Amino acid sequence: MNLVIFTCNLSAFLVIATADCPEKVFKRIPLKDSLFSNYLHFYADVTVKMCAEKCVETSTCASFSYIQTGITKCYIFQDRVWPGLNQTYQQHMVTYWLLAETCPLGYTYNISLNVCYKVFTNQLQWLDAMNLCEEEGGYLYLGNTMERFQIIQNLEASYNDIVHIGGTGRDTLWSWLDGSEITNSLWYPGEPTNFEGETCAGIIYRDNIRQALDQSCTAVRKFVCEIPTRFA
Secondary structure, three states: OOEEEEOOOOOOEEEEEEOOOOOEEEEEEEEEEEEEOOOOEEEEOOOHHHHHHHHHHOOOOOEEEEEOOOOOEEEEEOOOOOOOOOEEEEEEEEEEEEOEOOOOOOOEEEOOOOEEEEEEEEEEOHHHHHHHHHHOOOEEOOOOOHHHHHHHHOOOHHHOOOEEEEEEEEOOEEEEOOOOEOOHHHEOOOOOOOHHHOOEEEEEEEOOEEEEEEEOOOOOEEEEEEOOEOOO
């Protein structure tokens, strides 16, 4: 395939270029030490670059996980894996997501944050909303920085109710879908309550501000999808 690999800050990004197709960019996400059971392919004794190559060769690959110590192992996935799926503890496992080349028509692109998102006003349960976002090429929106959270704050008044976003957890262990922690500053006071097994995250509008809360995953809500992109 005449594969040429450019590695730019290996801890964060992998850029794969070939003579036959446009370059592919993978981003390492905070999620670690997690092995998911729904992999398409498995390879042993490979480098992280070779693992990325295997993902590029698999037309449906959207993410891969890699053990970088001992006997190296590579797992190829059809979707971008996230906390809450079928997973077991696997020390030293790291995960990369494939980034989309552009922000598609119908989505809004924030150039300063490189965020591509869309608000859906039809109401679905959390997992159904997540599945729709995956069909769109993304996932439920990550509010994992104050700047990204501000985008949700600025939703129009017609969205002044609870909206599904991309976070899961229980008790005090909550994370965004990329594995980064949902920090205390983003929760509404008293949240998460962990009432009756509420394990999916939402955004609620109270006191003229939007903040995170835990909610039932079967609650029917509007939602925000995000597609991770290299650039607009």
